[in-house]
Amino acid sequence: MLENQLGMSVAGEAADGAGALALAAQRAFDLILLDLHLPDLNGIEVARRILEQRRDARIIILSSDSDPLRIDDALLAGVMGYVLKVNAFEELQRAIKSALQGQRYLSPEANAALLASYQRLRDAPANAQLPALSPREREVVRLIAAGQRTKEIAAALGIGIKSAETYRRRLMQKLGLFSVAELTRYAIREGLIEE
Numbered sequence: 459m460l461e462n463q464l465g466m467s468v469a470g471e472a473a474d475g476a477g478a479l480a481l482a483a484q485r486a487f488d489l490i491l492l493d494l495h496l497p498d499l500n501g502i503e504v505a506r507r508i509l510e511q512r513r514d515a516r517i518i519i520l521s522s523d524s525d526p527l528r529i530d531d532a533l534l535a536g537v538m539g540y541v542l543k544v545n546a547f548e549e550l551q552r553a554i555k556s557a558l559q560g561q562r563y564l565s566p567e568a569n570a571a572l573l574a575s576y577q578r579l580r581d582a583p584a585n586a587q588l589p590a591l592s593p594r595e596r597e598v599v600r601l602i603a604a605g606q607r608t609k610e611i612a613a614a615l616g617i618g619i620k621s622a623e624t625y626r627r628r629l630m631q632k633l634g635l636f637s638v639a640e641l642t643r644y645a646i647r648e649g650l651i652e653e
Contacts, residue, residue: 459547464554475499482508482515489557491550492537494521494528500623502531506607509536516557520546526575526636527627529568534638535607539563575636589632596650598625602638603645 460466469487472478475496482490490508492501505517518539519532532540539553542565549565556563564572591599594615601611612622635641645651 460554463547464551466554473497475501475504478504479507483511486512486515488516489554490515490517492517492519494519494523494532502528502535502537503608503619505532505537506535506609516560518550518553518557518563520550524567524571526571527630527638529564529572530575530637530639533562540568541565542567572637575640591629591632595625595629595632596648598622598629599641599645599648600650602626602629603642603651 460468466489469485470481472481475498478490478492478496481487490505492504494501496504501519501521505519508515508517517537518541519537520541520543521528522543524542529540538557538560539562541549541553541563544565544567553563553565597615598611601614606614608622608626609619611626612619615622617625630636630641633641633644635644642651
């Protein structure tokens, strides 16, 4: 579809995250499309690694996941777009044009999910009672709110990256939070980090 309808040429394809990283290391691409759920690595982690090597890489994530935490993670990683697979090609065209012009793009569903998350953050009372956290969970909150990436959190805690991702996801679910901004507000309110 990219070749036939947009006149673009596909310069490389990979079946998994390791293959995508190898291709990105070999040459520069005008645009990289990554699926969120790859067989070996999370697409956001692949994007982070590529962007560590090539700050100017333009990456768009394709996903069926409208979880605001995932979208927030992707944007924090530095991707140019996040497109849900519902009506993917129409949205993908818009995302590609935006990314090639140096502008970020979120599909309407992804944008709505993020806005709903921020609305909850704005409307949440400052003194809302949230579940108590274990010392390990408090440490994970502190690290996330301090801007640590999943890989850095894993290293700091001496655990695997998948374990760190699981801690993060369960923690957000336990607290009923949906973005790093919400988690940071929680961490400040609980005295885990300073404003």
